[in-house]
Amino acid sequence: MAWYDEAVFYHIYPLGLSGAPALNEGAELTHRLRDLEPWIDHMKEINCNALYIGPLFESVGHGYETTDYKQLDRRLGDNDDLKHFVQVCHDKGIHVILDGVFNHTGREFFAFKDLQKNRENSPYKDWYCNVNFYGNNEYNDGFSYDNWGGFNLLVKLNQKNPQVKDYLYDVIRFWVSEFDIDGIRLDAADVLDFDFMKGMRHVANEVKPDFWLMGEVIHGEYNRWVNAQMLHSVTNYHLNKALWSGCNDHNFFEIAHTVKRLYDMGGCHYDNMKLYNFADNHDVERIINKLQNRDHYSIVHILMYTLPGIPSIYYGSEFAIEGRKEKGSDASLRPALSLDDYRDAIQTNPHTELVGKLGKIRQETPVLSYGEYRELLLTTRQYAFARTWNEKDVITAVNNDDAECTLRIPYQGSQASFTGLISGKKYEVENGQIVLSLDASTGDILR
Numbered sequence: 001m002a003w004y005d006e007a008v009f010y011h012i013y014p015l016g017l018s019g020a021p022a023l024n025e026g027a028e029l030t031h032r033l034r035d036l037e038p039w040i041d042h043m044k045e046i047n048c049n050a051l052y053i054g055p056l057f058e059s060v061g062h063g064y065e066t067t068d069y070k071q072l073d074r075r076l077g078d079n080d081d082l083k084h085f086v087q088v089c090h091d092k093g094i095h096v097i098l099d100g101v102f103n104h105t106g107r108e109f110f111a112f113k114d115l116q117k118n119r120e121n122s123p124y125k126d127w128y129c130n131v132n133f134y135g136n137n138e139y140n141d142g143f144s145y146d147n148w149g150g151f152n153l154l155v156k157l158n159q160k161n162p163q164v165k166d167y168l169y170d171v172i173r174f175w176v177s178e179f180d181i182d183g184i185r186l187d188a189a190d191v192l193d194f195d196f197m198k199g200m201r202h203v204a205n206e207v208k209p210d211f212w213l214m215g216e217v218i219h220g221e222y223n224r225w226v227n228a229q230m231l232h233s234v235t236n237y238h239l240n241k242a243l244w245s246g247c248n249d250h251n252f253f254e255i256a257h258t259v260k261r262l263y264d265m266g267g268c269h270y271d272n273m274k275l276y277n278f279a280d281n282h283d284v285e286r287i288i289n290k291l292q293n294r295d296h297y298s299i300v301h302i303l304m305y306t307l308p309g310i311p312s313i314y315y316g317s318e319f320a321i322e323g324r325k326e327k328g329s330d331a332s333l334r335p336a337l338s339l340d341d342y343r344d345a346i347q348t349n350p351h352t353e354l355v356g357k358l359g360k361i362r363q364e365t366p367v368l369s370y371g372e373y374r375e376l377l378l379t380t381r382q383y384a385f386a387r388t389w390n391e392k393d394v395i396t397a398v399n400n401d402d403a404e405c406t407l408r409i410p411y412q413g414s415q416a417s418f419t420g421l422i423s424g425k426k427y428e429v430e431n432g433q434i435v436l437s438l439d440a441s442t443g444d445i446l447r
Helices: 038-045 079-091 110-121 162-179 194-207 237-248 252-265 294-306 350-364
Strands: 009-012 050-053 057-059 066-072 095-100 151-156 183-186 212-215 276-278 310-314 372-378 382-389 392-399 405-410 417-419 426-430 433-438 442-446
Touching: 009 038, 038 079, 066 079, 066 162, 079 095, 079 162, 095 162, 162 194, 183 194, 194 212, 237 252, 237 276, 237 294, 252 372, 252 382, 294 350, 294 392, 294 442, 310 350, 372 405, 382 405, 392 405, 392 433, 433 442
Parallel strands: 009 050, 009 310, 050 095, 095 183, 183 212, 276 310
Antiparallel strands: 057 066, 372 382, 382 392, 392 442, 405 433, 417 426, 426 433
């Protein structure tokens, strides 16, 4: 058992949350990361025990066009600020992972600057993919190269080059020795070289016990990345899509089918496929904007916290803030927020109260961290399943209908009664069934 097995994550995009300028124009260093420290207590209040924060290191804009892997972005502060931030998290029982942007660098990175200057004579010409000195680009470099996503601002690193591998592996060692981080979220892991990631797993095993590697992967068979040789986990975009569209379409079959498909990828054993579950993040629109019926917010989060996987809350979504992509920009998804504006949210905002309650349930219910999955009841608008571990069952039941419903959940387990952790109701097992009523757009967790 590792720390991440029982993790409930909070996700911060620090340049956005801190209100940093959109462009890093070499201005005076500003200690904005210090201003984010009150959010650590907020994470504890809503019962999160792990933090994914990033990108953090020196860049020219949104943070994914890295200029210096070993220096905190001057818009956020200096390396001492990051050391202190991680230490405060650790002191309060929160593990910290950060972004590893290893697929590409920015154009201000030292190796690319040398390539611009020395061209064919640069010792770094093989650090990047498909450099063509007969080509050109919109920057008029006099050469072309592979990039990420069609953006020449993001220059594709050659991860097959041993020097590049050694450099990036040393960056990981530096982050652990300097900042004492507990893991890395690998940006664009779906296009990283597999041998590079295998080497990274060896480094992870070397630098720290239970050092966690989680990759950003959108499509595909997740077990290609999640296995004993490569990554511990990947972003669960399959479930993310199923959660909101299954609610919008009143189609729990989509959610249940997705869960079964993911479970099958792991060989029908949860230990083989512990995915990073989320309702939204810094790249997708806020969950409250995706739901046609905003009352389904509760269903999405009850499922996210109780289905197989590791749950994560993106900063602000515990308050049900809005955020849509606008004119191709992600800026509205990454807003500056003042915690003072949400000081009493856990008492006054039902969304925040729910998220806090689910975090507490998750931390106090190991079955949800380790249990195998078993579907019990499924219709288009009602869904119930069990998680089972050490001969204990926890049952989740949800109703996305617009009216109250009564569920008769078949149950053949060893327990004679349950308590609803959300409703507080008592449920008895009679004649192989649990009978419970759920209001419209609600759910309960039976323990």
